Amino acid sequence: MNEQHPSAASGELVLGIESSCDETAAAVVQNAVRIRSNVVSSQVAIHRPYGGVVPELASRHHLQNIVPVVEQALSDAGLTLPELDGIAVTRGPGLVGALLVGVQLAKSLAYVHKLPLIGVNHLEGHLCAARLAPRPPTGPLQQAHGPPDRHLALLVSGGHTALLMVEQFGRYRLLGATRDDAAGEAFDKVAKLLSLGYPGGPIIEGLAEQGDPNAIRFPRALPRRDELDFSFSGLKTAVVNRVRRHGVPQGQEQADLCASFQQAVCDVLVRKTLAAARLQRAPAIVASGGVLANKAIRGALAAATTESNLELFVPPVALCTDNAAMIAAAGTLRLRANERSGLDLNAQARLPLGV
Ligand code: KG4
Ligand code: ZN
Numbered sequence: 001m002n003e004q005h006p007s008a009a010s011g012e013l014v015l016g017i018e019s020s021c022d023e024t025a026a027a028v029v030q031n032a033v034r035i036r037s038n039v040v041s042s043q044v045a046i047h048r049p050y051g052g053v054v055p056e057l058a059s060r061h062h063l064q065n066i067v068p069v070v071e072q073a074l075s076d077a078g079l080t081l082p083e084l085d086g087i088a089v090t091r092g093p094g095l096v097g098a099l100l101v102g103v104q105l106a107k108s109l110a111y112v113h114k115l116p117l118i119g120v121n122h123l124e125g126h127l128c129a130a131r132l133a134p135r136p137p138t139g140p141l142q143q144a145h146g147p148p149d150r151h152l153a154l155l156v157s158g159g160h161t162a163l164l165m166v167e168q169f170g171r172y173r174l175l176g177a178t179r180d181d182a183a184g185e186a187f188d189k190v191a192k193l194l195s196l197g198y199p200g201g202p203i204i205e206g207l208a209e210q211g212d213p214n215a216i217r218f219p220r221a222l223p224r225r226d227e228l229d230f231s232f233s234g235l236k237t238a239v240v241n242r243v244r245r246h247g248v249p250q251g252q253e254q255a256d257l258c259a260s261f262q263q264a265v266c267d268v269l270v271r272k273t274l275a276a277a278r279l280q281r282a283p284a285i286v287a288s289g290g291v292l293a294n295k296a297i298r299g300a301l302a303a304a305t306t307e308s309n310l311e312l313f314v315p316p317v318a319l320c321t322d323n324a325a326m327i328a329a330a331g332t333l334r335l336r337a338n339e340r341s342g343l344d345l346n347a348q349a350r351l352p353l354g355v
Contacts, residue, residue, distance in 0.1 A: 012085045013077075014335065015109075016328025017070065019102035020094025020122045021158070022046075022053045023321070024065040026073035028084070029328035032336075033131055033146065037076030038318075038325045041065045048198050052188065059097035066105050073324070081113045088331020091119030091341070092351030093159065099347035107343050118331045119341040122322075123160060123353045124170075127153050128333065129315035129326035130286040141302055141314040151313075152282035154273045154301075157289035158184035158199070161230045161269075163276045164353065166286070169333050172354040175276050176228025183265050184291045186232040190239050190261055194248055204258045205294050211252070211259030216242070218264040225275050235264050266297045270304045277310055284311040292320040 011031040018025040022043040028036040043061050047053045074080060089106035092099060103119070110117035131146045149168045152175075155161070161178040181189065184201060191200025196207070218238050221231035239261060243249075249257050269291075277285055287301055292314055305312040319326060 012332050012335070013079060013083065014086045014088050014328045014332045015070070015073065015081075015084050016120075016324035016326070016331060017066070017087065017089040017102045017106050018122070018125070018322060018324040018327045019062045019066060019098050020090045020092070021098060021322060022058050023323070024062050024069050025322065025324035025327075026066075026070040027323065027325035027328050028073055028077035028079060029132070029325050029332060032128075032329045032332035035132055035325045036079070037073045038323060039069050039073045039076065040318075040323050041069050044199065051192050051198050053095070055095045055097055058095055059101060062098050062101035066101055070105065070109075081109060081115070084113070084115055086116040086118060086331065086335045088118045088120050088328050088335070089345075090122045090125065090327050091345060092122065092348030094122055094347075094349065096347050096349040099349070103345055103347045107345060111343060116335055117341045117343075117345065118334045118339060119345045120327045120330045120334065121351055121353055122327070123155060124330045125326040126155055126157060126288045126320075127166065127286055128329040129288050129319040129323070130313040131329055132315060132319055132325055139316070141298060141312065147286050147311075147313045148284050150282070151284040151286050152273070152277050152280055154269065154285065154287040154292075155289045156183045156269060156287070156291035158182060158188065160289065161232070161291075163228050163272060165276075165280050165282065170337070170354065174353070175280070176230065176272065178230040178232060180231055180233035181236060183230070183232055183269065184289070186236050186265065187291065189236055193239060193243060194254065194257070201291060201294060204262055205296065207255050208259040208262045208296065209255075211255030211257070213259040213263035215256035216260035218260055220264055220268050220271075226279065228272055228276050228279075230268060230272065232265070235261070262294070262296055265291075266294075266300050269297060270300050273301065274304055274308055274310075277308070282310075284313065286313045288315055288320055290321045293317045
């Protein structure tokens with residue numbers, strides 16, 4: 001990094017760009033922890049009529065929105081491009097056409113302004129969101145300090161459900177992952193089945209608040225204590241079979257079904273996370289990804305970890321779902337390690353963590 005750089009005194013300023021799915025996002029983060037700006041332009045309303053993300057539409061809307069979103073992030077941060085120390089962009093996993101919009105813009109900006117460029121794994125971004133928790137803490141899930149280098153990570157989003165041992169930043173060991181649907185995907189599919197709309201997570205969460213989580217006993221797959229893989233397709237099928245037998249529920253029955261489904265997902269996530277922490281002797285847990293926006297799941301994880309004397313780091317709700325601040329944070333740590341991407345950086349639909 002250029003030592004004569006005007007921002008050297010104030011710390012590393014990195015612009016993050018995220019366009020892997022249906023959020024067009026840009027953010028400026030300082031020193032990998034302090035959010036200077038965080039702009040998220042959601043396409044949810046565009047995809048809602050289709051009950052899911054339409055890749056073609058996503059790419060088109062990213063193209064329309066990405067430049068204004070980046071301009072807004074810079075203006076909110078009170079910065080111009082030449083004042084930055086680097087640009088971080090999500091390079092995968094995600095929808096390839098959507099990813100390409102962010103990658104191409106990041107490459108152009110890095111080239112024109114001679115800034116270091118780093119392609120970031122979206123999943124690493126989700127894990128780094130826990131480093132962005134406000135200091136001083138503003139809620140029970142935020143600690144006064146960031147997570148320790150070695151910790152267990154629970155990543156639960158629309159495309160992934162996994163438990164990982166993070167030995168240090170960038171060194172990951174996969175302990176378990178879903179064998180079929182991701183937890184977020186299960187929320188979305190159940191919501192679709194009940195004709196509730198898209199995305200399913202927040203809608204089911206809202207309805208579940210009025211329901212009885214013990215009304216229906218849905219299956220909890222792979223119950224063995226040392227089994228760290230997940231499976232949510234059996235749970236989804238149980239909901240399908242119930243709807244076939246009894247019809248699409250309304251009113252209190254609908255709320256009870258949502259609460260019981262959410263409880264089944266929650267139980268499995270909490271139980272396996274605690275088992276993994278015990279097996280790995282991990283003193284701290286980072287939990288992140290869109291599904292961790294769910295208050296019931298956040299609460300259950302907080303209660304269980306407190307009881308087991310484990311430290312828990314969960315980002316604020318707005319940083320659990322897709323955003324670019326987490327990409328900027330991950331990118332800053334990679335740039336610090338002297339990693340750079342070339343102008344041949346490409347988008348990758350599939351990209352395992354640690355690559
Ligand atoms: O991390 P994310 O924003 O995007 C991906 O990388 O996939 O996660 C989106 C997923 C969707 O499946 C959505 O239904 C789920 O997270 N989600 C929730 C909640 N908010 C979002 N699931 C349960 N409860 C929520 N409040
Ligand atoms: Zn995500």
